[in-house]
Amino acid sequence: MVLDKDIHMIKITFYIGLLFTALSVQADDMLRKSLEGDFATAVLLSDTDAISLGFHDFNPNAFVDISDNLGDEEALELRKQINVYTIPYDFALTPNTSINGHKLEQYITVSGSYLKVERDIKFSNNRSEPTDGVKDEVVTLAGKYWTRYRLDPKWSLISGLKAHTQYFKNSYTYRNPLSIFFRDQLDGNAFNTTAWSFILQPNVELHYRQPSDWGHWEAFTDMNYFYGHGWGEANQGNVGNPEGWYWINGVKSFWEIADFHNYNQSIYSSIRRIDVGGDLQAPLASSHYYEWSLGWLSATPFGDDYIENIGIGINLNYGSSLKGGTIVLLINQK
16 A cells, blocks of 8 residues: 555656656556555554554644654644455364473464555646546455464464455545646556555464563564565556565553452553564655553453453554554454
8 A cells, every 4th residue: 555645646657757758667556666665555454463553643742742753734634534344254264283291272263354444646746737536446255274282381482374365445536637638647557556466474482471470471473474476457557566664663561450340450551662673664754663652451341262351442553654543442452
């Protein structure tokens, strides 16, 4: 998903400039890289451990001027233009096997996600000049097989393989005379087009859990790599091969504060550093960023088959194109 505020305009003007020249291969290459970035970003944004987008965004620097890397008005506007919805469900596979006396737990996770980015495209600073509108959408269906191998009561090794099937759709509204003039050449190739991708994503995570009198805390390091193949109408079928990686290192804690009518209440906090590479660096405008979360959790009366806890909190992103704060709904934090 194109996140940088100028990329769509650059893509239009660059493509138009090369459309009728011998350098049109460069335009095809730029569109291919853009599509690879779209699919790669959808992989990251559907992983709530890697990045959190809530239902109300804000600029922390509007309250206390701390650092430009913590938020600004441009990043706030970008966050408001992004909508992400992800629904996962875990199935435990039985029976569990035992290796050298240690338990191996096996799971299947299926998920569906929807990502939408809408924005206006300006070609100049002239307020009277018409602006174009663009909407990018990615629908993802994914399945993951993963295992947890308990090395001892505190340490565990988690590994898995996830398969994503993604459908991308671009909807572009031409209002500016420049883009309208080239609409026939752009439509179906650069804009108002569709594409598909199939991506495999292996991961490995080392996890530590330490109980305490006040609750428990956890530390983890989680390495993810993904590679895929794209096809479809966009860019005359030259959709490319989305590829990238992200590495999450973090600590989180759960402070048990009360028991309200047999429903445990706790304070949840976490801090994470996420390093990214490949097709993720350009959309996020960084090689790494940080996320900090704080929230209140309550056990639910629904049982633990699907929703174990629910709550509300705040999340801060530092150092990426999505820097800033958001209020988040917390579900199944564990």
